[in-house]
Amino acid sequence: MNKPKYTIAITGLNNTDNPGPGVPVIRALRSAKSFDVRIIGLVYENLEPGIYMENVADKVYQIPYPSVGSEALLNRIEYVNSIENIDFLIPNFDAELFTFITSQTRLESLNIKSFLPTKQQFEEREKEKLVEFGEKYNIKVPKSKSLTSVNDVSKLRDDFDYPVLVKGKFYDAYIAYNSEQVIGHFNKISSKWGLPVIIQEFIKGTEVNVIALGDGRGNTIAAVPMRKQYITDKGKAWGGITLGDETMLDITHKLIKNTKWRGGMELELIKNNEGDYYLIEINPRIPAWVYLAVEAGQNIPEALIQLANGEDVAPFTKYDIGKMFVRYSYDLIADISQFEKLSITGEL
Amino acid sequence: MKLKNNIAISETGFVFDPNSGDSYSLNSIGKEILELIKSGKSKSDISFHILNTYDADEFTFERNYDDFIDMLKHHKLLENE
Numbered sequence: 001m002n003k004p005k006y007t008i009a010i011t012g013l014n015n016t017d018n019p020g021p022g023v024p025v026i027r028a029l030r031s032a033k034s035f036d037v038r039i040i041g042l043v044y045e046n047l048e049p050g051i052y053m054e055n056v057a058d059k060v061y062q063i064p065y066p067s068v069g070s071e072a073l074l075n076r077i078e079y080v081n082s083i084e085n086i087d088f089l090i091p092n093f094d095a096e097l098f099t100f101i102t103s104q105t106r107l108e109s110l111n112i113k114s115f116l117p118t119k120q121q122f123e124e125r126e127k128e129k130l131v132e133f134g135e136k137y138n139i140k141v142p143k144s145k146s147l148t149s150v151n152d153v154s155k156l157r158d159d160f161d162y163p164v165l166v167k168g169k170f171y172d173a174y175i176a177y178n179s180e181q182v183i184g185h186f187n188k189i190s191s192k193w194g195l196p197v198i199i200q201e202f203i204k205g206t207e208v209n210v211i212a213l214g215d216g217r218g219n220t221i222a223a224v225p226m227r228k229q230y231i232t233d234k235g236k237a238w239g240g241i242t243l244g245d246e247t248m249l250d251i252t253h254k255l256i257k258n259t260k261w262r263g264g265m266e267l268e269l270i271k272n273n274e275g276d277y278y279l280i281e282i283n284p285r286i287p288a289w290v291y292l293a294v295e296a297g298q299n300i301p302e303a304l305i306q307l308a309n310g311e312d313v314a315p316f317t318k319y320d321i322g323k324m325f326v327r328y329s330y331d332l333i334a335d336i337s338q339f340e341k342l343s344i345t346g347e348l
Numbered sequence: 349m350k351l352k353n354n355i356a357i358s359e360t361g362f363v364f365d366p367n368s369g370d371s372y373s374l375n376s377i378g379k380e381i382l383e384l385i386k387s388g389k390s391k392s393d394i395s396f397h398i399l400n401t402y403d404a405d406e407f408t409f410e411r412n413y414d415d416f417i418d419m420l421k422h423h424k425l426l427e428n429e
Contacts (some may be wrong), residue, residue: 062407206368208369227369229369242369243366243367243369244354244367245366245367245368250399321366322356322364322366
């Protein structure tokens, strides 16, 4: 039987020490059994490694940062679509998701399908709303507070014991042992990611994660729990292992059922010594370690494309426990002509 | 006392806890004792087996066995009783 061939546009080709999910998502799509792909890489920087990696993107286009404005980003997508005839779009950056979520109608008018959380789902799990989220969905979350001014730092002592976590709205998290350190991190984070900066109670325990896919009707199509075995100084997993933790799966199934989550997600949890789980964050997209789940038996990007295509997708029922990933760094050799072409024309 | 039933023990003495993702290495005696625990043998059964197989006295066995069990508890490898 002939498989359909889809043109899929993907962002997040920054396979650096703080990797975007683009490259592993592409790897998963290239191993999909139900379709073939032509991959269009959408990149912000001309040194994103995925641009130069072999068998990753068939064509690359530079796109403007979301901070330039959604109109510029969408105009560029429109231009790329006029050449490539994109079937599906998988955005992989938190910072661009809002633009794509709120531009669904325009994307649909271009015949570009995606499978993203709703605006409400995206907004209610934002870091500064985590406490309300925990109460609404009956999940333990650490105490959190949003700071919009450095003057509020002195009042933290009333509500928190040190250490605390200082987190950016989209990325970055630092541990602070006193108010001076909070101020330092506040300034660093707010200049990079804007306000608010979130202060979160530090829960001592093991960080565990679940990658999952919801069909938007309350069904969990895929879910694989993982424990980070090695964490970089940026807090990113450099190695991880799939777990057979039924409690984590139960938390995920309930959350997806109650929120009717649509699309990929990553739950970040802390398991403390008493065996209690605290939800510390929900990333509303596929995480960078997705390929572990694929090799464990759940090709989440393939299932996401099938959902975006309006197909009925049966939930995965199993995965391999004890499957591991280890990241590595590797020097790609590129030619200045590739860099030149991308810099001058915005295409490669 | 019961070992959690999903704990995997390999031929080489490598132990994997799928709930936590933790893994441990056992020497041959540790592996033998853990397998006996997994098969449901009591402390006296295990003591009888070890003292009749190896050149060990009861006091040494008791001390090392209790340490070993404490370690299994510490790493949450035993079912709660």
